[in-house]
Amino acid sequence: MTEVVSIASRVSAHETLRGSAGRGHIRIDGVSIVFGSGRAAHQAVTSTTLDIRPGEFVCILGPSGCGKSTLLNSIAGYVRPSTGEISVDGEAVSGPGPDRGMVFQQYSLFPWKTIRENIAFGPKVGGRSATECGSIANTFLEMVGLTKFANAYPAELSGGMQQRVGIARALANYPSVLLMDEPFGALDAQTRLMMQESLLNIWSEFGTTVVFVTHDVDEAIFLADRILIMSASPGSVIADLKVPLARPRSLEVETSEAFMELKRSCHEKIRAESLRAFQQQAQ
């Protein structure tokens, strides 16, 4: 491919980068999720109702095992709610689909595909031409700063780079919703901070709705417009907090008074909830 062609296609792809803006309205209506049946039945999520606005960045925060992944997976369409309904932009979710991009914690790239092929996978199975796939791949390789690694295999990349590819791969379908399940949970602290900043940059360019699961309070506050705190067994949303921090945010914000205030309040809610769960178990 000549340089002229690739630049031209990159420009046209950039124009559509905000194509997802205005879409991505998630409605969760009275959803509860039960695994198993009879005696072995386990309620992972209890009657949850939520409304997530287009373009909103929402963090779901809660301790391990409280049902965060289950709730996210039900939006993704991997798990069917036992009761209630989920819709995105008015359309009921009935299974996984390319309108909802998913980023997993780790090891989710196709190891036998190069970075370029991984990123172009969505457009390719969606029936786009090879040329289109190529230019989309270039756009997103550049966006996550991995153009140099286009022809490498995932195993040759560090954990942080692999997650950047995972984000690029999900976004290459121009989804209206980006679902992320502790995507930085397996990274070291330094890389993690860098990834958070670069995710915010990407999101501000993209404008897609993001639902981000984490158990790290700092991460949730730094990233989100809105934090949903989940309680343990049975999982339900016990607090819905707005994050009053201006954007664009940089890491300095983490030492601001507003940040500290919110952090205190999150910890308080989580502690009260843990205590309640603990007493419940003791009875």
Place this chain on the structure above:
Amino acid sequence: MQKALRETVAYTASPPSAGPAQAAHPPVDAPPKSDGSQAARSVQAAVTHALAALRGNAYGLAVGTLGLFIGIVLWHLATTHSVDFYVNFANVPPPVQVLDALIRHLQDLRFYVHIQVSVQRIATGFLLATLLGVLLGTLMGRSRLGRALFYPYIEVLRPIPAVAWIPLAILMWPTDEASIVYITFLGALFPIVINTMHGVEQAPEVLVRAAKSLGASRMQIFWHVIFPSALPSITTGLAVGMGVSWFSLLAGEIISGQYGIGYFTWNAYSLINYPDIIVGMLVTGALGTISTYLVRLGARPLLKWQRKAR
């Protein structure tokens, strides 16, 4: 057999460790440049590479050669002194005679006909086993119905050794040739089916989910996710199957036929031409090793991603 099979499966399932030669590579290959000095440098690098690899293997090579040499010397001594201590060496030809016979046969066209016939039988039987084995293994690994339907057959028929099939094969198939190919095919089939099935089953769920969320259809998930993730296991199945098909072939050729390296070996015994027995054995071993190596070599381009692990 079953244990060996499981071990090979486990072996490929673990991530391949980078050998000394690979560790020397930079993580990402620089784009090749085509000016002369660059070429000279890359040749030099390749030579340094090869030398380093050789030095790494030199110890193993030295010990291996020494071991072989000692074995041959012991063989020589045992035969020249006609050792008869439970195992009887009186009728075993010494290594020099075997070498002599081997050299003689290598100059004889008829010997190559035996080899050619055997190789053709292996090729036919192995190819059929690969087609059917991968198909069946995939069905059994992906579909509950497929598994329920075929697994009993596989489990009942798998432990039956090739030799036990010979009488029935001769009765069933119209020609000797067909029955020998059938037995060769059977030998290769089971390792291929079992390894394919396991490989297909073990496709990571997270990758299947990722593909679904990216919009892939069932067929696309199969071709882009399930099949490539099963390939290392399938390759192991093919390599093991290739080995088994050789000893099935030999069993078949010993019982019937007028050509083939198995026939050659058994015929040498009937004709009291003892050095030729060992010639036949050695050539069989060499052909088996070479063909197994070719299977692995053939799969290599498809498994490039595996060797690139950091």
